[in-house]
Amino acid sequence: MAKKVLLSGVKPTGRPHVGNYFGAMKQFVELQGKYDAYIFIADLHALTTVQNKEELEENTAGVLLDYMAIGLDPKKVTLYKQSDVPQVAELAWIFNCLTTVPYLERAHAYKDAVMNKKEPNVGLFDYPMLMAADILIQDADVVPVGQDQKQHIEIARDTAQKFNNAFGECFKLPEPLILGAMATIPGTDGKKMSKSYNNTIPLFGSDEEIEKAIMGIVTDSGSDMPTNVYAIHSLLRAKDELDRLYAENRGQYKKLKEILIEDMKNFIRPMRERRQALEEDKQAVLEILKSGGKAARERAETKMEEVRKLVGLKLY
Ligand code: ADP
Ligand code: TRP
Numbered sequence: 001m002a003k004k005v006l007l008s009g010v011k012p013t014g015r016p017h018v019g020n021y022f023g024a025m026k027q028f029v030e031l032q033g034k035y036d037a038y039i040f041i042a043d044l045h046a047l048t049t050v051q052n053k054e055e056l057e058e059n060t061a062g063v064l065l066d067y068m069a070i071g072l073d074p075k076k077v078t079l080y081k082q083s084d085v086p087q088v089a090e091l092a093w094i095f096n097c098l099t100t101v102p103y104l105e106r107a108h109a110y111k112d113a114v115m116n117k118k119e120p121n122v123g124l125f126d127y128p129m130l131m132a133a134d135i136l137i138q139d140a141d142v143v144p145v146g147q148d149q150k151q152h153i154e155i156a157r158d159t160a161q162k163f164n165n166a167f168g169e170c171f172k173l174p175e176p177l178i179l180g181a182m183a184t185i186p187g188t189d190g191k192k193m194s195k196s197y198n199n200t201i202p203l204f205g206s207d208e209e210i211e212k213a214i215m216g217i218v219t220d221s222g223s224d225m226p227t228n229v230y231a232i233h234s235l236l237r238a239k240d241e242l243d244r245l246y247a248e249n250r251g252q253y254k255k256l257k258e259i260l261i262e263d264m265k266n267f268i269r270p271m272r273e274r275r276q277a278l279e280e281d282k283q284a285v286l287e288i289l290k291s292g293g294k295a296a297r298e299r300a301e302t303k304m305e306e307v308r309k310l311v312g313l314k315l316y
Contacts, residue, residue: 006035006177007140009042009082012059013050016066017200018264019185019193022235023146025203027177029071031144037077038138038296039067041289044082044089045130048123061282064289066203069275074288082134084293087300091133092126094311098162099129108151132156136163136171137300144177147184148192167310185235188217190228201232204272207265214261224251229260236263 008028010020028039041063043056050056060081067079082088104110107128113120128151135143135156143153153176160171184192187199194200201213219226225246233256234242249255278285308314 003034003036004141005038005139006031006142006144007038007040007135007138007174008144009040009045009134010063011042011046012056012063013046014059014195015062015200016203017187017193017195018203018232018235019146019187019200021070021203022185024144025067025070027144028067028077031177032072032076035142038140039072039077039079040085040134040296041081042131042134045127048121048127061286061289064285065275065278065282068278068285068288069204069271074292078292078295079288080292080296081289084289085137085297085300087297087304088130088133088137090304091137091307092130094307095129095132095159095163096126098166099159103158104128107155108148128152128155129159132159135174136160137303138296139172139303140174141172142175142177147178150176150178170306170310186228186231188213188228190218201264203268204275205268206272207269210264210268211261214257214264217257219253226253226256229253229256233260233263236260236267 008024010016010024016025028037031037041060043060046056046059050059064079064081068074072079104125109127110120110125113124131152132155135153136159143149143156145153153174157173160173163171187193187197188201189197189199191197191199202209205213214229214232217226217228217232219229230242230246237245245259246256249259305314
């Protein structure tokens, strides 16, 4: 039987952090080989917030290095950047015409932006339609993401259904693949770890950056248990071992943070070194992106031909 199709993407909006790794990226590595896998860099989505050529170029190449450094193997996964598949923008337009404004107004990312009194651009408002196109154009069965992206996958399913009802059977309904217990990794302030909150531990951080971030983890002075330190530590050690360690060092926040620092450094160092080695031959790494883009584009074009026919756009 043919392998199921797995697809996911990350926006090139800054350095990845430990939350991205445990929430999403790690699964890509574990699942490659088991699926027909497509992992891409969402550079078109990044344009909703990054409007600087150098920054976008650098971040896009950076994400590719990140993916390869964590162990994605281009022989097992098609690695590409979203803008190399312009068909997704074409499909997103068709989805726009099937989707209502009130429906998209209910999306969390948009509601958050409005609540924060930002004036969202149309790209941010329409973000879920482009994401639905990313997923549906490659016939994805499963989409591994963090909890915060679940609503976007539901929107993609709804959109597939709307299209199928309107024009005839065409798209599969994708399933999210979400990590259970640790679906939301907390940051150094206890809120969700996020590039936007300045509370991250960078995934390829230097020893100094790791020390600084962990020493800055907020602890509650009224209790014996440094909850945020423990939560992050639990990513790196088994529960029984960790419980013993925290019982032995009850109330000793500084010592526990120092142990976490050592564990985190040992975890990050080999990945950081692999990334540095890959950076030496950036051209070779970019070639991987180019050939992945070609493969993803050809596959998307086949699907789009089907879509154009169903919609009434293909006359010859
Ligand atoms: P950020 O919030 O830092 O901007 P992104 O939105 O770029 O992160 O998320 C990239 C991927 O990592 C998504 O699949 C997202 O669900 C996952 N992710 C991000 N932060 C976390 C977190 N704190 N815990 C779990 N998963 C996360
Ligand atoms: N919205 C996702 C994020 O913020 C990135 C993304 C874009 C994506 N298109 C996708 C993830 C398609 C999975 C599938 O992380």
